[in-house]
Amino acid sequence: AQSVTQLGSHVSVSEGALVLLRCNYSSSVPPYLFWYVQYPNQGLQLLLKYTSAATLVKGINGFEAEFKKSETSFHLTKPSAHMSDAAEYFCAVSEGGTSYGKLTFGQGTILTVHP
Amino acid sequence: EAGVTQSPTHLIKTRGQQATLRCSPISGHTSVYWYQQALGLGLQFLLWYDEGEERNRGNFPPRFSGRQFPNYSSELNVNALELEDSALYLCASSSRIGQGLNMNTEAFFGQGTRLTVV
Numbered sequence: 001a002q003s004v005t006q007l008g009s010h011v012s013v014s015e016g017a018l019v020l021l022r023c024n025y026s027s028s029v030p031p032y033l034f035w036y037v038q039y040p041n042q043g044l045q046l047l048l049k050y051t052s053a054a055t056l057v058k059g060i061n062g063f064e065a066e067f068k069k070s071e072t073s074f075h076l077t078k079p080s081a082h083m084s085d086a087a088e089y090f091c092a093v094s095e096g097g098t099s100y101g102k103l104t105f106g107q108g109t110i111l112t113v114h115p
Numbered sequence: 116e117a118g119v120t121q122s123p124t125h126l127i128k129t130r131g132q133q134a135t136l137r138c139s140p141i142s143g144h145t146s147v148y149w150y151q152q153a154l155g156l157g158l159q160f161l162l163w164y165d166e167g168e169e170r171n172r173g174n175f176p177p178r179f180s181g182r183q184f185p186n187y188s189s190e191l192n193v194n195a196l197e198l199e200d201s202a203l204y205l206c207a208s209s210s211r212i213g214q215g216l217n218m219n220t221e222a223f224f225g226q227g228t229r230l231t232v233v
Binding site: 034036041042043044045046049090092102103104105106107108 | 119148150157158160163171205207221222223224225226227229
């Protein structure tokens with residue numbers, strides 16, 4: 001069985017500050033890991049994905065994440081927060097294969113950016 | 116190219132009624148997934164359809180059902196609605212590039228249908 005834990009349901013940063021959103025996973029098979037962002041009353045938009053290629057993954061809007069197998073982590077970072085980054089972020093894991101879309105999500109982290 | 120489209124965007128039903136939600140995947144995608152996002156419960160996997168067949172379902176009662184049509188669009192039906200069924204229902208689609216390969220795809224989500232049961 002797979003599971004995802006996002007540490008911190010709310011994270012608040014100042015504009016220009018580092019963003020760090022934490023995600024730890026549990027998987028019995030090599031995982032495929034994703035970060036999605038959700039703006040209010042919207043669907044999910046993919047930020048980045050890890051599919052066993054490079055451990056440092058770069059995504060859209062300046063976000064990146066590093067896969068650390070020894071720590072079973074896939075934390076999301078951005079060097080400098082922008083007001084438009086305020087949203088809810090979800091870490092997710094899948095078994096890949098033919099079931100990329102069968103995802104197990106974390107509980108989400110709401111990011112607030114202060115001016 | 117059009118993304119995943121869902122209809123309706125909002126749906127209000129009375130307890131005990133049936134709701135039907137629709138999803139059109141991205142052209143060329145054969146898999147459709149349904150998720151429920153209820154307040155306080157996070158995103159829960161509901162159903163997965165691929166090539167017209169139900170491949171997997173999450174931990175939901177049988178009154179949640181659906182189907183996938185030959186054009187790969189999908190319908191989610193919720194019977195005997197309960198108040199706690201009120202949620203945002205998200206549909207996602209993905210392509211299938213065979214088995215055993217190092218796949219390079221992901222699920223694309225629609226904007227969701229907000230179901231309110233009163």
